[in-house]
Amino acid sequence: MATCSISLESGKRPHILTIAGSDSGGGAGIQADLKTIEAFGCYGSSVLTGLTAQNTLGVQAVHEVPTDFVIQQLESVVSDDQPTCIKLGMLTNASIIQALTTKLKEIKNVVIVLDPVMISTSGHTLLPENAIEALKGLYPLVQYFTPNIPEAIRLSGFRPDGDGDGDASKLNLEDMIELAKQTNSVIGSSTVLLKGGHANISRKEVSSLPKGKYKIIWEQGDDDLDTIEVLSLYSRYSGISKKEDDNLVVDILVNGGEIIALFVSRKINSKSTHGTGCTLSTAIACSYATEESTGEGDHTLRIFKKAIGYTQSAIASAYPFGNGHGPLNHAHLSVRRALPPPTKHNPHPFLSHLIQSNLPLWKSYVQHPFVVQLGKGTLPKECFEHYIKQDYHYLKHYARAHALGAYKADTFQDIAAFTKIAAHIAKEVDKHVWYCESFGISRAQLEAEPESSPCAAYARYVIDVGTQGDILDLYMSVASCLVGYGEVGLWLQKQVELGEATLEGNIYKRWMQDYCGEDFLHAVEIGIENLERRIAEDPPTEAKLARLTKIWHECVRLESAFWDMGLKLIK
C-alpha cells in the first residue's frame, strides 16, 4: 500500500498582531494591515485603539477606544496565541500608549515594529502633543522604527532644514543621512528606517556620494537598472521620461549610529498613496516573520528590501477607488489558484475537478456498452478480439509515451518513475500475448494487424501532446487510461455484487479480475497520488488548468471511441 505523500495538513502561519486605528474606507489602519498580512501569507489579528470615519478625501471623525478595552483586546489575543511580530500604528492618546507600554513589557520573544503615526496623509492630526512625549516609553521595546521625515524631525529635535519650518522637500541627501543618525541616537537601540518620500532627491546627489561609503540598494536589485540600455527601450512607449526618473525616493536604514543602507527608487507618480506608512510597517513585520534568517545576503537588508519592494509595487499597481488619495493594491502579488489545496476532507481536488468537469463524458467512457456487455458476458467474441488486438498497438505507444516522459524529466526520480512504467509495460505485454493466444491470436497476428483509426487517433494524440507540451501535459495525456481502467475494474466488481454482471462462466472473467486486482489498483493509487502531488506543488492558474482539462476531455473521448471501435469493429 502506498503511503500518501501529499501534505494534508498545513502548518501554522506566522501570527502578526496590529495595534492601530480603523479606517472605515479600508485603505489605511488595521484594514491596510490585515490586507498586507494576508498578502504575505501570515495570520492577522488586531487591537483597535481608535476608530476613524474616513475616506480617500480625509478623516471626518475619530472615536477613541477606552484604554481598558484596548488592553482587554490585547490580553484576549496574546493569551490565546503568541504573535511573532506586533506592529504599532495609530495609538490615539497618551493613556493608551502608557497602558500598552506596561502590557507589552510582559510579552517576551516578540518583535515590535513602531510606525509613529502622527498625521494622516490628508493632514489630519492623529496623535496629540502629550502622546508624542509618551511614545518615548515604548522606544526600549521596539526593534524596528519607521518614521517619515516630518516625524523624525519632530521626534529627534534635529532641524536639518535650518529655518525649522519642517518643510521636508527642502532637504538634501546629506541632511537626510544626518537626520536618520540623529533619530537613531534618540530612539536608542532599535533599527530606524527613515522614509524619504517627502524629500526630492536627484540622481546626481546619489551618484556623488563618496564611492563605497554607503551600501546603495536600487529598486529591483543591487544596481541601478538604468545602466541596462535595453530596458530603456521600453520607456519610449511607457511614457516615463528621464526627467521624472530624476526624482528619487531615498529611504535610509540606520542602526547603532551606522548607516546600513540607502534604498533608492524612482518616485512613483501616483495619487494612490493612502495608507502607505501602515502598509510598509506591517510589510516589515511580515517580511521579518517569513524571510528565512539563513539564505543569501544580509537578513535585515532582505527584510527591508522585500517590504519596500512590496509597498512600491502595491502603489504602482493601484486601481481607482474614491475621489481623493486612493488605497494601495495590497493583493497585487496574489493570484487566485484554480483549485483548493488537497485536505483530509478532499484529498483529490484535481481528479474530482477533472471527472466532474464533464461527468456525462466520463460515464460514457467507464460505463460504455462495450464494458456493460463484457461484464454480462454477452459481448460478441469478435468485438473483444478486435479490441484486444488494437490494445496491443496502443500499449506500445503507451510505453513510448512514458519513455518520452523520462526524456522530458528534470530529475532522476522522474526518470526512474517513467522508465519503470515503460519497462513494466514492455515486460507485461508477454502476458497480453499469452492471453491473446488463449483467444487463438498469435503474436505474429498481433504485429501484423493494421492500426485502426481510433487506435491511431488516440495513441498518436498522446505522443503528440507529450512532445508539444511539458511533462505535466504528458502526465495528463496518460492519466485517463490508467484512472479509467481502474474505474472500469471497480465498477464491474460492483456490478457483479449488484447482480448486474457475472464472473461465472464469463469468458472475460480474467480481464475483469485483472483490472480490479491489487496490482493494478496499486498502480492507479500511485498514479492519482502523483497527479495530485504535482498539482499541489505547483498549483495551476485558470489558464493552465483549462489546458490540462482539455487534454483530459480529449483523452476520455478517445477512450470512449476505442470501445466503440471494438463494439462496431471499426478499422
Place this chain on the structure above:
Amino acid sequence: MATCSISLESGKRPHILTIAGSDSGGGAGIQADLKTIEAFGCYGSSVLTGLTAQNTLGVQAVHEVPTDFVIQQLESVVSDDQPTCIKLGMLTNASIIQALTTKLKEIKNVVIVLDPVMISTSGHTLLPENAIEALKGLYPLVQYFTPNIPEAIRLSGFRPDGDGDGDASKLNLEDMIELAKQTNSVIGSSTVLLKGGHANISRKEVSSLPKGKYKIIWEQGDDDLDTIEVLSLYSRYSGISKKEDDNLVVDILVNGGEIIALFVSRKINSKSTHGTGCTLSTAIACSYATEESTGEGDHTLRIFKKAIGYTQSAIASAYPFGNGHGPLNHAHLSVRRALPPPTKHNPHPFLSHLIQSNLPLWKSYVQHPFVVQLGKGTLPKECFEHYIKQDYHYLKHYARAHALGAYKADTFQDIAAFTKIAAHIAKEVDKHVWYCESFGISRAQLEAEPESSPCAAYARYVIDVGTQGDILDLYMSVASCLVGYGEVGLWLQKQVELGEATLEGNIYKRWMQDYCGEDFLHAVEIGIENLERRIAEDPPTEAKLARLTKIWHECVRLESAFWDMGLKLIK
C-alpha cells in the same frame, strides 16, 4: 514603433462594504470579512458597529460603538465610493439597526446580504432581544439572508422540533425544508439560505427525497462523487470512513416559497469553524460581485455554490491557531505570484528580474572583452572570422528553434509569429553570407566549417530545452540572444558617444550599426513585449520562475562562452 499591448493599468475592483463587529482575534467579524474580500480579489471597506475582545475560546468583552459614529462611518464610505454589495453582520443593538435602516434606504443600486448574527460560535449573545425585533425593518432592503437553524427558528417562530427547545440536531430534512420555507415567508422577497450545519442529515434522507422534486447540488459538482469508484480508493489511506460520510450538511436555498436548491456536502470534522457564518455571508457578496451574470448554468446557483465551496475548503484547509475553535484559512485559494504585475512605473518586471538575478553574469556577456575590442576596432580579424563562421551555424539552429516553437504552438497567432521569425532568419542569412564574403569567406566555407564545441553546446541546448519543455521554456531559451544583442548594440552606441569605442575606420562598423539599427531594435522591442505579456497573462509560481530563470542564466553563460570561442579561437 510597436504599440504596447500589456495592460499597464488595472481596472476598478468590486467594492464590498462590511457593516459588522470587530473580532480582535482576527477569525470572525470584519477581520474575517476583509480576509474573504481579499481572497475574492475585491476591495473591502468596513463600518464598525461594536468591538469585541475575543479569541478562539470566547468573547471576553464588548464595546458598543455610538450609533452616530456608526452612521458617520457609513456616510464617509458611501459618499466617496459606491459599494457593489453591503454585507451586514453583528449589528450590536436596536438603535444601530434602526439608524442603519434609515440610512441604507438612501443607497440605491446596492445588493445587501444580511447574516443575522445573534450568538457567537462560543455561545456569547451578540444581539439583544429588542434588536432582533428591530431587524425586521431591514428585511425589505435585503437581497440575500443567511440564518442558521437556531436563528431561523427564532426569526420565523416556526417550531419544527416540536418541543420548542430549539435543538437543531433533532431536525430531519423535511423539517428543515419546511423551516426554510417558513423563514422565507416571514422575511419576504429576499432569497434565504438556511445554513444546515447544526443538523445531522444522513445520506439515506437525501436519497429518499422524491426524485426530481428538488435540485440537489453535491459538493464539488452536480452529482454525488461517491458514485465514482476510483475516488474512494483514496479514502483507504486518507482515513475518511463511510460512516463519517453519512453525516451530511444540507444548506437550503429558497425564494418566493420555492426551494431553489439543496447544497449537500459531507460534514467536515474540524474545530476550525470560528467565523464560518461571517465568511460565508461575505463570500456570497463577493461571489455576487465577481461572478459573470452570463455564463453556464443558473446565476444564483453559481453564486451560492462558489461561496459555499470557498467556505468549506477554507474550513478543511485551516491551520492551527489558538486553543479553542480556530479560524478558517481564508487565503487557501491565494498563491503568491513570484513577480509583480507590469505597471507604467515598472513595465518589464520579468526582464528586470532576469537581468538583476545575476547581474555580473549578464555583464560578462554584453560587455565581454570580445565586444569591447570589437567596439574599439582592435579585435583581431581572425577572431571575428571564427566567430562569424560559427554564427552561421548558430543561426541555422536558431531558425530551427523558432520552427519548433511553431510546432509547440496552440494558436495560429503563435504559429505565424514563430514561423515569421524562422523565415526571416532563413532569408536574412543571405546578408550574413554576403557580409562574410566581404571578409573573404565563401558560403561553401561556411557550410564546410565544423561546428565548434561552444556553438554546439549553445545551439543544441536551445533545441533540447525547446523539445523538453513547453512553449514558454522554448521562448525563454531564444530570448537572451535577441535581448543581449540589442543590449550589445545599444551599449556600443553609448561607448561611441563616450569616446570609448569608434565607428571611424572600424572594420566592424557595419556589424555595430546593424545591432543598434531601427530594424533590429524593433525586433527586440517586440520580443520583450511578448515575453512580458506571456508572463503577465499566466503569472509563474516560484517554481516555474526558478525554472525559467535557470534557462536564462544557462543561455547567458553560453552566449558569453560563444564570445570566448571567438576571442580564443576555440574549436
